[in-house]
Amino acid sequence: MKAVQIYLWLHIILTASVPVNTFNPFGKMFDGVKNLWQKIYNPDESCDSKWISFNETGLQVDLESKLFGQHIASRVILKAVNGFMSNDNPKKPLVLSLHGRTGTGKNFVSNLIAENIYKEGMDSSFVHVFTAELHFQHKRKFEIYKAQLQQWIKGNVTNCARSMFIFDEMDKMHPGLIDSIKPYLDYYHKLDGVSYRKAIFIFISNAEGDIITQTALDFWNEGRAREEIELKDLETLLSVSAFNNNSGLQHSRLITKHLVNFFIPFLPLEDRHVVQCVLAEMKARRLQPDQNVADQVARDLVYFPKSERVFSVRGCKTIQSKLDIYI
Ligand SMILES: *[C@@H]1O[C@H](CO)[C@@H](O)[C@H](O)[C@H]1NC(C)=O
Ligand SMILES: *[C@@H]1O[C@H](CO)[C@@H](O)[C@H](O)[C@H]1NC(C)=O
Numbered sequence: 001m002k003a004v005q006i007y008l009w010l011h012i013i014l015t016a017s018v019p020v021n022t023f024n025p026f027g028k029m030f031d032g033v034k035n036l037w038q039k040i041y042n043p044d045e046s047c048d049s050k051w052i053s054f055n056e057t058g059l060q061v062d063l064e065s066k067l068f069g070q071h072i073a074s075r076v077i078l079k080a081v082n083g084f085m086s087n088d089n090p091k092k093p094l095v096l097s098l099h100g101r102t103g104t105g106k107n108f109v110s111n112l113i114a115e116n117i118y119k120e121g122m123d124s125s126f127v128h129v130f131t132a133e134l135h136f137q138h139k140r141k142f143e144i145y146k147a148q149l150q151q152w153i154k155g156n157v158t159n160c161a162r163s164m165f166i167f168d169e170m171d172k173m174h175p176g177l178i179d180s181i182k183p184y185l186d187y188y189h190k191l192d193g194v195s196y197r198k199a200i201f202i203f204i205s206n207a208e209g210d211i212i213t214q215t216a217l218d219f220w221n222e223g224r225a226r227e228e229i230e231l232k233d234l235e236t237l238l239s240v241s242a243f244n245n246n247s248g249l250q251h252s253r254l255i256t257k258h259l260v261n262f263f264i265p266f267l268p269l270e271d272r273h274v275v276q277c278v279l280a281e282m283k284a285r286r287l288q289p290d291q292n293v294a295d296q297v298a299r300d301l302v303y304f305p306k307s308e309r310v311f312s313v314r315g316c317k318t319i320q321s322k323l324d325i326y327i
Helices: 003-016 025-041 056-066 071-085 106-115 139-159 178-185 209-221 231-244 271-284 291-299 319-326
Strands: 094-100 127-131 164-168 200-205 262-266
Touching: 056 071, 056 106, 071 094, 071 106, 071 231, 071 262, 094 106, 094 209, 094 231, 106 164, 106 200, 127 139, 139 178, 209 231, 209 262, 231 262, 271 291, 271 319, 291 319
Parallel strands: 094 200, 094 262, 127 164, 164 200
Antiparallel strands: none
16 A cells, blocks of 8 residues: 555544544644654755755756756856866855856856755755845845844854845845855854855846857857857956946955955857757757747747847747647
8 A cells, every 4th residue: 555545544534533613632743753754754944964965966967957058057056166166175165156147057057056065955944045136135225134144144054054045137236235244154173163164155237248258259259169268258357347337346355355256258149059959948848849830939939239230139038838838
C-alpha cells in the first residue's frame, strides 16, 4: 500500500469513528500523525548541506545551454561562484555587480546561481530579493530603509551564513542606501559575533547598458567577433560609470574600497541569440524546436541602432509571449 493511501485511511478511520462536537483524543493524535508526516515528506528547509550545496557541473551546463550571447558573464560567473563556494574560509562575501540592457539575462543568471546552490532555488528561504520599487520606494523613508536593510541582512545571515541577497533595479535605488551595508561586505572576520563572509550579494542594474552597447557596436563596426570582447575591455568602464552616474552605486564606498568582486557586463543580444532563446524556450515547453518559427520570432523584434539594426531592443525578454502567437 502506498504511503498516501495509508495516510488517507488513517484520516478516514480517525475522523469517522469519532462523533463531531465531542472530546476527540483521536483528533489530536491525528494532528500529531499529520505533522509527523509533513515533517518526513516535506521537511522544513534548513541551513545545511542537505539543502545548500553547490553543483558546479550543474551551473556550467546551465550557463552553456541556457544563457546565450554572454561569453564574458558566463565565464566570469562560473569562475567566481566556483572559487567562492569551494573555499571554506572566504575572506569576504562574494559581491557581483551585473550590468546590461534589459532582456540580456541578468536576472536569469541570478536564478541559475540560486538553483545550483539551493535545493529550493529561488524559493529557498535563504535567497532574498530586494527591488527598489517594492522595498525602497519612498525617498523620504531613506533613514528607515537603511536601518531596515541592515537589520534584514544581519538577521538573515545570523540565521544562515550561506544566504544570498539579490538587489534588482539597483539604478532605481536611492544612492547611498547600499552603503549602509558596506561593513557586511568588507573584510571583517566577524561583526557583533556574526560572520558575513559566506554570503553572496548580487547587484543588478540596467544603468551601464549604453556603455556596453557602445563597446559591442565598436567591435561590430570594426568587423571583429563579439567573442573577442574581454572583461578588461569593460570592467573599468563599468565601475567608473557606476561610480559617476545614477547606478545605485553612485559615489559608493563599495567601489572605492574595492568591495565588489566583479563588474560583469551583459552584452546586447543579436538576432542569432534571440533565435537560440526561442529554440530553448520551445524545448523548455516540450515543443518540437522549430527553426522557422524561431527565425520568424527573431525577425519580428525591434533592433537598434536604427541604421544598422544589430541588437534586439528588449533582448530575449518578450519572446515568451511572442512565441504564443507563432505556435
Ligand atoms: C530576512 O529578510 C526578509 C526580507 O527578504 C525580511 O522580511 C526578514 O525579516 C529578514 N529576517 C530576519 C530574521 O531579519
Ligand atoms: C557615466 O559616467 C561616465 C564616466 O564618468 C561617462 O563617460 C558616461 O557618459 C556616463 N553615462 C551616462 C549614461 O550618464
